[in-house]
Amino acid sequence: MGYHEIRFEPDDRYNAFLTTCTRASHGDGRLAGVAVAVKDNISTQGIETTCASKILKGYVPPYDAHAVGLLKQAGAAIVGKTNMDEFGMGTTTENSAFGPTLNPSDTGRVPGGSSGGSAAAIAAGMVPLALGTDTGGSIRCPAAFCGIVGLKPTYGRVSRYGLIAYANSLEQIGPMGKTVSDVSSLMQVIAGYDRRDSTSRERPYAHTPSKEIKGLRIGIPEEYFGPGVDPGVTRVVRAAIGRLEELGATTKSCAIPSMDYALAAYYVTCTCEASSNLARFDGVRYGPAAETKKSWHDAYQDVRRAGFGLEVRRRIMLGTFALSSGYYGKYYAKAQVARENVKKDFAKIFSGVDVIAGPTMPTIAFRLGEKSDPLPMYLSDILTVPANLAGIPAISVPCGRSEGMPVGLQIMGRPFEDERVIDVAYAYEQAVN
Amino acid sequence: MVSENEVKHIGELADIGIDGEELVAFTHQFNVILEYFDILDRVSGEPAVASDLINVMRDDIVEPSLPRDAVLRNAGGQEDGFIKAPRVM
Numbered sequence A: 001m002g003y004h005e006i007r008f009e010p011d012d013r014y015n016a017f018l019t020t021c022t023r024a025s026h027g028d029g030r031l032a033g034v035a036v037a038v039k040d041n042i043s044t045q046g047i048e049t050t051c052a053s054k055i056l057k058g059y060v061p062p063y064d065a066h067a068v069g070l071l072k073q074a075g076a077a078i079v080g081k082t083n084m085d086e087f088g089m090g091t092t093t094e095n096s097a098f099g100p101t102l103n104p105s106d107t108g109r110v111p112g113g114s115s116g117g118s119a120a121a122i123a124a125g126m127v128p129l130a131l132g133t134d135t136g137g138s139i140r141c142p143a144a145f146c147g148i149v150g151l152k153p154t155y156g157r158v159s160r161y162g163l164i165a166y167a168n169s170l171e172q173i174g175p176m177g178k179t180v181s182d183v184s185s186l187m188q189v190i191a192g193y194d195r196r197d198s199t200s201r202e203r204p205y206a207h208t209p210s211k212e213i214k215g216l217r218i219g220i221p222e223e224y225f226g227p228g229v230d231p232g233v234t235r236v237v238r239a240a241i242g243r244l245e246e247l248g249a250t251t252k253s254c255a256i257p258s259m260d261y262a263l264a265a266y267y268v269t270c271t272c273e274a275s276s277n278l279a280r281f282d283g284v285r286y287g288p289a290a291e292t293k294k295s296w297h298d299a300y301q302d303v304r305r306a307g308f309g310l311e312v313r314r315r316i317m318l319g320t321f322a323l324s325s326g327y328y329g330k331y332y333a334k335a336q337v338a339r340e341n342v343k344k345d346f347a348k349i350f351s352g353v354d355v356i357a358g359p360t361m362p363t364i365a366f367r368l369g370e371k372s373d374p375l376p377m378y379l380s381d382i383l384t385v386p387a388n389l390a391g392i393p394a395i396s397v398p399c400g401r402s403e404g405m406p407v408g409l410q411i412m413g414r415p416f417e418d419e420r421v422i423d424v425a426y427a428y429e430q431a432v433n
Numbered sequence B: 001m002v003s004e005n006e007v008k009h010i011g012e013l014a015d016i017g018i019d020g021e022e023l024v025a026f027t028h029q030f031n032v033i034l035e036y037f038d039i040l041d042r043v044s045g046e047p048a049v050a051s052d053l054i055n056v057m058r059d060d061i062v063e064p065s066l067p068r069d070a071v072l073r074n075a076g077g078q079e080d081g082f083i084k085a086p087r088v089m
Helices: A064-075 A116-123 A140-146 A180-190 A231-246 A259-280 A298-308 A312-324 A329-350 A373-377 A383-392 A418-432 B005-014 B018-044 B069-070
Strands: A004-007 A017-019 A024-025 A034-039 A078-082 A129-136 A149-152 A172-177 A219-220 A252-253 A357-360 A396-402 A405-413
Touching: A004 A078, A017 A116, A024 A396, A034 A064, A034 A383, A064 A078, A064 A129, A064 A180, A078 A396, A116 A129, A116 A140, A116 A172, A116 A252, A116 A312, A116 A383, A129 A149, A129 A180, A140 A149, A140 A405, A149 A180, A149 A418, A180 A396, A180 A418, A219 A231, A219 A329, A219 A396, A231 A252, A231 A312, A231 A357, A231 A405, A252 B069, A259 A312, A259 A329, A259 A373, A259 B018, A312 A329, A312 B005, A312 B018, A329 A383, A329 B018, A357 A418, A396 A418, A405 A418, B005 B018
Parallel strands: A034 A078, A034 A129, A219 A252, A219 A357
Antiparallel strands: A004 A024, A017 A078, A024 A078, A129 A172, A149 A172, A149 A396, A357 A405, A396 A405
16 A cells, blocks of 8 residues: 655634644545544544543544544545544534634634534635534534534444444444535445444445435424524525425425424433443543542542533533432433334334435524523534434535525435435535535 | 532532532532423333344454553553552552
């Protein structure tokens, strides 16, 4: 394999990167020499990986995530690690320990999150492609807010080996890019079976996007156009769906009754999983060192108070509470029933339609600092979390602007029909460009 | 409603380290969020046993792993090739 190098010295005025590799090596292959940015919760051998947390400052992984290994095999140049909400916990990238990323469309606004650095780097033209991760919308939200394309693959389609876990039953690594074709070509590289992830499935992706959607049946859930959704966003997304109809698709209204409690089920599940996954950060194996002369409780508390940001500590505590004796049945067990109901609602709808379409986010990008209380921030994930609860593929594709800011059209599909959501997004993109 | 004492207890279980001022804010936020979570009371039934999923195990045989040096490199303290941890007794 040939060895080459590219120089990468971007003007990072949006704070999209936490680490940049000024000289990035690469081999030959279908992505030979293409600059790819990687979200900072995905392990990169020899390149600092912090999850935008002080508790992992200085951590240099001794191995590559499976997806990163595949990128290197395909010849991609890993040019840096992108900013994010700490451990993926947030919707704005403001929860980074290393300062927020700014939205290239309006620097007074957030880029969305948690993969905000990856989205901003693409929107600003610093890289053509990036990896993000999506636990409850963390690829699709910043894609919508920054005006780029982002795919959350079907759960199991991309290996999570080397992804630093936050809520492992929900999250997937996924491709982000300027165009649907870019996202599709990155998906070709990263999808496929990996024995090191026991939830990985033998479903490689070898698709070339097709814009033929004549006869496609699209479900329009009424909940995605309810009172919580900004009228400007509704108008733009309805017009985009009208465009799909002009291309030969038919629409049918549908309902997802479990949307009433899907968001609560999501937040109970992700905080419970976080409380377990983040127990490992105690200053012993990585990160700032624990004081070994102190008792372990005191030493761990010191490290974790100093190392974790407020939102991370809040979610660990909420999860610990929801799993604690006497509360498990009220919260965690109910959330799992609710999750089954979400899956059943989708299965029912998908027996009569091929894809579901709606807005990705209920609003345009927030102003910096606009969402300072936790609950209003959580509520903005309402349209993206259902796909994670059900494990289905979902893409966000730019579909116009409201108040001058980008709006995303979200297309959700049946499990392992990532190809179909790509095609619908591609058909739309080709029709308007 | 959860009390400040309960939140303090949870903080200790999670080794998260909370001080007095934070405790007031955390308790308030906890109650706002838990009140929202009450919507799950509308959900009836018990979690179903997953029937379409199987456990994936590999054979229990020794396989190559990372070199010890590489693993120790990120540890805060080490001694004689082991990671040094706070005392537990």
